[in-house]
Every structure is written in structure tokens, then in C-alpha cells.
Amino acid sequence: MRSEFQFIQHIKDRFSLSRIGDDCAVLPKDTDTDMVMTADMLVEDIDFRLDWTSPESIGHKALAVSLSDIAAMGATPHWAMISLGMPEGLWKSDFADRLYDGWHTLAKQFRVELIGGDISKTPDKLVIDSIAGGDLLKGRAILRSGANIGDAIAVTNYVGGSAGGLTLLKNGRRLDGELESWETDLIRYHLEPLPQAEIGAYLQENQLANAMIDISDGLVSDLNHICVASAIGARLVAEKIPLNLNLVHLTASFDEQLELGLNGGEDFQLLFTIDREKIPQLSAYNIDGYRPVLCHVIGEVTSNVGEIELVRGGKSSKLEPRGYRHF
């Protein structure tokens, strides 16, 4: 069965579409500005479960995934729309109000304005389509296709935390139960991810990233998208993957932690390639005067087109993109 990625490539080829295939579409706005926009569909029992998340968290996450796509282009988000398909039972409750509350709390933080959307009834499952748009300087969108051989590969903050939270949820742990603080942290990280919008814009404004994507399907899967688009390969160093610090509580096995970090997905961190000489500029970034930004160099771009290697203890092995796929 073809994957959704293969299908998108097929549609792209078939109808000669040049603007699809990246985190966002880029359209000219005015003489100085491009605009970017993205749409993300979240479906009950596929992308979230009502019994382990609050309406507020669903609203938060729906917007977060789209703002993360905008961050991955290096753009600043400005507007959003939300289409909501909802079964009648939920409609009769305060679910929609609470979902919009969660949505707006995040929107306010990033100064994003709700400009439209739709409300529809569904037979039984909740469906959300989240649409967001932003701006950046003309010609400066950071595409998946810009990686160069010899670039360093870097990632913001830590990875694996979202998959760790998901593991806890699958094991029956709930935010409203009695939890250790590391459990709360991991679950909250999964349910209410924070888009890396500020650092995305910083990387763009300072022309630090040659190619960029956000980690939604999984680090290796998303790196593979950069490899395909840029016609390059990649070499990662296992010991350099910045694993979420709470994962040690979840499992003592480094193999298991690494698996969550490489293939877990939904971390919504930014994965990018950068000229080696620019690496020192990463640590110069300081969001608000006291928070230094954590960007971790985890590997390098190679000429082995489409191949992703993992070096561990000095030994190299080939990685397959095993992150989340719908089909």
C-alpha cells in the first residue's frame, strides 16, 4: 500500500504542483514579504483519544501542530482558521467552548488571530482541521531542499518526550490521576506541545538554517524528508541525540530511550542543517534575555543520497524511517 508521502508526490507530479511538499506552502504577499500557510487534520482515535486528553489540550495541540509547521519555514505566525467536525453529543456539552479556550490560550501567546473556519456535524468522531499562516522576508523561507553536503545537522531542545508521554498514556497513566512529576511533564509535553516559533524565526533572520523541518512523524522520518528533498544523506551520532531527560525514569535502557528519540515523533522540535562555521551562532541566541536556546548538533549531511546512518560506539548502521505513517 502506498504511503501518504508517496501519494502526495504522485499528486504533485501528476498535476505539476510546485508549492506542495514542504511544511508550508509559500506564496508571494507584497514586494518585501512572502506568506506561508499550512493545514493539519487531527482525527479522534487516530491522533488523539478523548479519554486521555482534555478539550483544552486538544484545542492547544491543534493550533500547536500548525504553528510548528510555520516555525519550520522560519516564518512568524499571524492568523489561523479552525474547522471543527463534531458529533452531536459533544456539541451539547461545553466541549467546544473548552476546546476554543485551549486554542486561544496558545494563540494569544503567539499573537495569532482566529480569522475563520467552519463547524460541521459528524456521525460519531471529532475531527479538527487546523489552518495557520504567517509571513517572512521574501525568498527567505527555509525549505526541506536546502541542505548541503558537509552541513551539520542540529535539533532544538530535546526529543523523545512526546513518545514517552504517549507510552505513559497507553499504560493507563492520566493527568488527573496521581503522578510523579516526571510523568506529568512527559504527558503534558505530549498533550500540549509548544511550537518552536521564536527560534524558527531566529534561525531564518540570521540565515543559520539551510534546510529545516519540524519533528512530527519522528526524527529519522522527518530527516528522511530533508534527505529526499535535498538529494543528500545523513549521519547521526547516537550519543549526541538530545534525549528528553525524563526518559531515564521511564526506562533504564538506552536502546529504548534512543528508539523514542529517533522514531517517537510529535516532539515538534525543529530539525535543521547548518553551515559548520555558523554553529557558534546557535548558542548566541537568547530568547528573552535569560533563556539560552538549546540547539544540539547531532550529525552531518553526507553524499550518500537517501541513506541515513547511525554511528554508535564508533560503529555505523543504516537507519530506516520508521516514524508515524497514516498509511
Next chain:
Amino acid sequence: MRSEFQFIQHIKDRFSLSRIGDDCAVLPKDTDTDMVMTADMLVEDIDFRLDWTSPESIGHKALAVSLSDIAAMGATPHWAMISLGMPEGLWKSDFADRLYDGWHTLAKQFRVELIGGDISKTPDKLVIDSIAGGDLLKGRAILRSGANIGDAIAVTNYVGGSAGGLTLLKNGRRLDGELESWETDLIRYHLEPLPQAEIGAYLQENQLANAMIDISDGLVSDLNHICVASAIGARLVAEKIPLNLNLVHLTASFDEQLELGLNGGEDFQLLFTIDREKIPQLSAYNIDGYRPVLCHVIGEVTSNVGEIELVRGGKSSKLEPRGYRHF
């Protein structure tokens, strides 16, 4: 239970949102241009049924409803996105290919470019979110709020045809069965509506429409949206409602025909108000040199805020908006 219209007003008030509530959101683009955009969700077994429509028709209609919203602002559509939530069974077939075929056939006709979207799995029902955008001269978007007392009320082409086609489908008639030509016409009109984008742009360019909306929920329901937004009332003349000519085959009863025309919905014709002295300019419009445009004057704007009357045989009665509502 509150309707979706009441909920949208509630969200609009609660978060002080100025850009929602019309057919499209309007955003500034450059010094001369505004852009408009809209999102419409279509859900299996609510908005369409797989056993009476083809994948191509679903693709066509998904785009058509969004282009119709753009037409209702007087704008010209340029780009679109589509988010597709699909159960695995459909994914394994050629359904998605055929849906995109239907989508693209209409997109080509209106020179609309697919710039993005999403593909997601759903547990069992097909869900589509259709997003489209367009441009128009700055400050010239035709809102629902612009109607003035004394304006004439007009509608493009004919109404009731979509509801007539839906009636036939509910009665078991299918496009692939043996049909009279009028049945084929009505069903096709329901399944593959044509957005009135050219005349929408013409009305805007010539500043003929003071307020405008497309007929999606039903003529009276949609007129009521104009009444509420413009703080006006309306008087319609029953004999002037341009009923789809094929409805006479469906039912000999004028009452039944009128019901389909007033409350049927999904005609995707444009309903607008116009200064009386500009009415002659409507017939001057000629899309391509040989097709005169049919705009029918069906009533007038009154000062009875929120009241819609129907005059029939000289007698007036009050109409309630009974068109389609999700909730």
C-alpha cells in the same frame, strides 16, 4: 440547543474577533490588494453519501463550496488547500486519485492552484476540509453587513435545483441508473454545483452589490444572515423567486417548488442587495460575449430589522429561516 451560528457569534464576542462571521475572512495583502480565505468541512453521511456520488463529484463539490464563498465576497480565487481524512478501505482503492481528479478539473476551470493540505487516516468516515483563497481590490470585499434599506434583493440564476436533485437521490434515483434528462440535470446540479465566481467578481468590480452571500444553507436562511449583519429586514415576492425550471417535473405543486427554492440550500447562487438605480447594469453583464447573466430581482430591503416577509398573491406572511443547520 444552540445552533452553530449562535456558537460562532458567542466565540466572536468572547475573544473579540472581528474577522469571522462572513463568507470569507479578509486580510490586507499589499497596498492595493486584500486577500480573502475560507474553510469548509464536508463529512460523509452528513454532507454527502458515498452510495450516491462519485469520488470525482466529491472532489468537485469540496472545491466548489469554497470557491462559492470567495465569489460571495466579490473576490477572484487563486489558491486552495485540501485536508483529507480517509478510512483505510478507501485509501486502498483509487478513491483518492479520483477525488483529486474531480477537484482538479474544477480548479483548472477557475485557474486555482493546489498549494497544500494534509492527509490523515480516519476510523471509518471520509472527511474533507476545503480551504481556498483569493484577492480583490483593497477595501472592496462585499460583506453581509452592507445592505441598505430600500435596496433591491437579487439572486443569480435559479434556485431550488440542488434540493430537487437531493430529493431525487433520496428517492433512490442515481446518475448511473436510467434517468430522464431533467433528473440527470437536477442530480448533477446537486452533486457538482458551479461556483458563481465570474459574476461575483463582476458585481464587485462594478460596485453593484452592497451586501452579498452565497446560498448554501437556503435562500431564506442566508438572507437572514444578511438581515442580522446589516440590521435590516427583507420582503420577498413569491412569484419572483426564480425556481429551477426542472422542478415542474418533480412536482406540480407551486408550494412544494417554492419550499425547495426558499429553504432547499446548496444552490451556491449569489444572493445580494443592490441600489435600485443600478439594476439595469445587471443585464449589461455578459460573461463571455454570448451568455447574458441572469440576475433576478426578488424583493427589497426593509426597515423591519430581522424580519423576512413573503408576499404572495398580494398577501404578506412572515418567513422563518428553516434552511440547513448542523446543530
